Amino acid sequence: MTTRRMTVGQALVAFLGNQWTVDGDVRERTVPGMLGIFGHGNVAGLGQALKQANVQDPALMPYYQARNEQAMVHQAVGYARIHRRRATLAATASVGPGAANMLTGAALATANRLPALLLPSDTFATRVADPVLQQLEHPHDLGMQVTDVFRPVSRFFDRVQRPEQLFSIALAAMRVLTDPAETGAVTIALPEDVQAEALDVPEEFLAPREWHLRRPLPERWALTAAVEAIRSAERPFIVAGGGVLYSGAEDALRAFAEQTGIPVGTTQAGGGALPWDHPQYLGGVGATGTTAANRLAAEADVVIGIGTRYSDFTTASRTAFQAEGVRFVNVNVAAFDAYKHGTELPVIADARETLEALRGALGGHRIPAALADRVAAEKRSWDAVVDAALAPTGAELPGQSEIIGAVQAASAPRDVVVQAAGSLPGDLHKLWRVRDPLGYHVEYAFSTMGYEIAGGLGVKRGLEALGDDRDVIVMVGDGSYLMLHTELVTAVAEGIKIVVVLIQNQGFASIGHLSETIGSDRFGTRYRYRDAEGVNFERGDFLPVDLAANARSYGIDVVEIAPGADAVARLSEAVAAAKASPTSTLIHVESDPFLYAPDGEGWWDVPVAEVSELESTRTAREEYMEQRRRQRPLLG
Incomplete structure (x- = not known):
């Protein structure tokens, strides 16, 4: 076996520079660059490796500066979404506070199901200089460090304790990074001494490697059950989430909606799944949605969720879907999301593949004419509201x-x-x-x-x-x-x-408004001088x-x-x-923070104090309890 003598940092940079994502006819670098801020934890490891790569082959792993470690991960996530999860950026930070600063970004990536590769430095694996600068010390667990906090906010976490572990860890990390059902923050903790240690690296590890995105087809039984549910529905409604865009299914969704006439509402992540003026598109659905989408969603007897994780904003805290016996056909590449709301109609498959299969199986099936008229009327009404608001x-x-x-x-x-x-x-x-x-x-x-x-x-x-x-x-x-x-x-x-x-x-306009709705009158949300007499920020000058x-x-x-x-x-x-x-x-x-956008008839569950000496809070509690009566005890 042919090998090269390299440090762990050098081997990792060379490995990442040769990873490719393949999605049908599209082939692109999985990790085409690395963001970084250097400190004593990574300057001699990944920092030196990036410098060496820059001298020998500048295109292998371009380095980008950043001013904040959290912001590095945000850049990686923005990059990943625009590439429909086919590519992302790596981010390296030094030990201790540098690594800790990345945590918010890691949680963001995982919550959004978007890939980001995080390479935080760690303290000495050998412990030869314990305790080093910025090392945590727990008497009950001497091995616990800042990087352990990445475990709950990452979809994959491992620590390279010995150079030889790099091979299996790097390959496992890439598998998760390129898995549509598993992706999110992928974290490889790199002790600062191990980064600079040398090992013999097989050429096979450094050779170009392709990772094909999985686009699973719907199983026959699941497709049959979904088709039967849609055919029997009198008031079907589609909730299109980010999975529609990540699978490149917007054209398939358009064709499906046009063939069947089924109205479509989008989640925040699904924005763009249909253009705003498409006849079947009613806008956002849920707590921040439109009256058009929310009214049709409330009456739906079959909800077809496509690539959505059904957040509380999408379900309006489980008040969006009000029809008795409403059923959910959940199309999602992740079984975790496909089974939500206790559905018996999960379709664990790619959004585009499923939409195309459904379109073929449904043939000439269309929604009732009365529902089609209702969709058009609600859309016209909301469009007029938006015209006035803008x-x-x-x-x-x-x-x-x-x-x-x-x-x-x-x-x-x-x-x-x-x-x-x-x-x-x-x-x-x-x-x-x-x-x-x-x-x-x-x-x-x-x-x-x-x-x-x-x-x-x-x-x-x-x-x-x-x-x-x-x-x-x-x-x-x-x-x-x-x-x-x-x-x-x-x-x-x-x-x-x-x-x-x-x-x-x-100030904080959003929380200020929310504060009013829960009876706290925008307390602590204004940017004013502190009022010494009132001991607050309510009356001071801006x-x-x-x-x-x-x-x-x-x-x-x-x-x-x-x-x-x-x-x-x-x-x-x-x-x-x-x-x-x-x-x-x-x-x-x-701007004037007291001028609000038009109401879309959505609700968000933010608990109000059960008892209070403030009249504003007592009033807000009554309104809150009234809204809570609309919540549905959906399973899952």
Whole structure:
């Protein structure tokens, strides 16, 4: 057997550079680059390996800088989604706090079922210098370290304690990374001494290797049962999730919906599964959904879930599906999701393969004419509501709906809007008119504040790798911006062009509104000076923080939209100019946080205090209990 003498770090870099994902006729590098921040834990291991690779073969494993370890994982996730889970980026961090900073990103990747390869450093495997800098010490377990915290937030975790373990661990990690049913955060902990140790590496380990994405066909019994349920349904309804896009099933979904007439609602991850103006598309479904989708979902006797994990937002905390005896046909590549709600109709298979099989088996079957008329009427009604919500009002401070309208008007059909947290995901789910399968990128499984800018960079990196020049428009509120804005430096340093629309509303608009609904009157959600007399932040003046100046200090182009009756028009012009610019632009606009998007008749279960001395809380409790009476005791 031919071998090469290499360090663990060098062998891992060379191995990753030769892994390929194959999805039908598409073949691309599984891990085409590595993000990193170096410290004493990884500079001599992976850091040296990346430097060596850069000298010998710069294309093998390009290195990208980052300013925050959490943001590295967000970039990897943004990259993975735009590549439909066929490719992602690796991220390396130093021991201790560097590794710990990646944990939020790991949880985000796993919650979203999106691949990200994490390579956190660990303390000395030999323990020759115990305790080293940044090492934890537990008297009951001397081997427990920061990296052990990755176990519950990863789909795969292992630690390379000896150089020889690298081979089996790396191969097992790749298997999970490229498995549609298992993917998420894949973590390989690398002790800092082991990274620099040498071993004889078989050429076979370093040779190009292909990982074929599994696209399982529906089993005959499952397909037959699903067809019978759909044929017998009087009011079927489709919930399209992210799995539709990851399997490239949007065309199959369109053909299926057009053939049968069955209405479609999408989850946050499923945005783009159908274009907004498709006759069968009723918009988002659930807590942040539209009246059109929610009304049809409430009456559905058969719900066809395709590639959805049925989060509480999708089910409106189990109030969305109200029909007595409602049945669920759950199409999902993951058995865990296919069996949800105690269904007896799981179809554990690929979304595209299943939709094509269902279309063939159903033949000329169509929904009743009365239901088709109802779908068209509800769609017309909601479209009119959105038209009104997006239109400028001429107010001094525009509402968020108007801001979304201004950005939408200036965007191109194939542009990608990126968002994650605050009130924007709910408003976008209702109002953003998606025109392209990849045009809607809202991270809402973990809804991580700070994801937006870093995730937008990952999306843009992914598009550039595909030779796609569409624009990426990041929308972010001031609260989320303050959580993680330093990746603007990365955009400037690498010349990565994104358009950032920063909405300033002096606090946490989403939680402020939620606080009102549970009777706490926006307590602790405003950005104001502390009121010494009231011992709170309720009455002080607004803070003089200048977020536009902050962004400008990073070297990015900044446009400030001053309040005024024409603010919405000037915002739309600024977005158009930013799209025409070759460099990144941040557009700062102030908004009125008390102007809300139209109600979509969805609900979200956030418990209200059972007893309180506050009248506002007692009133909120009564309303909460009224909503809870609508919850369905669905199994699973």
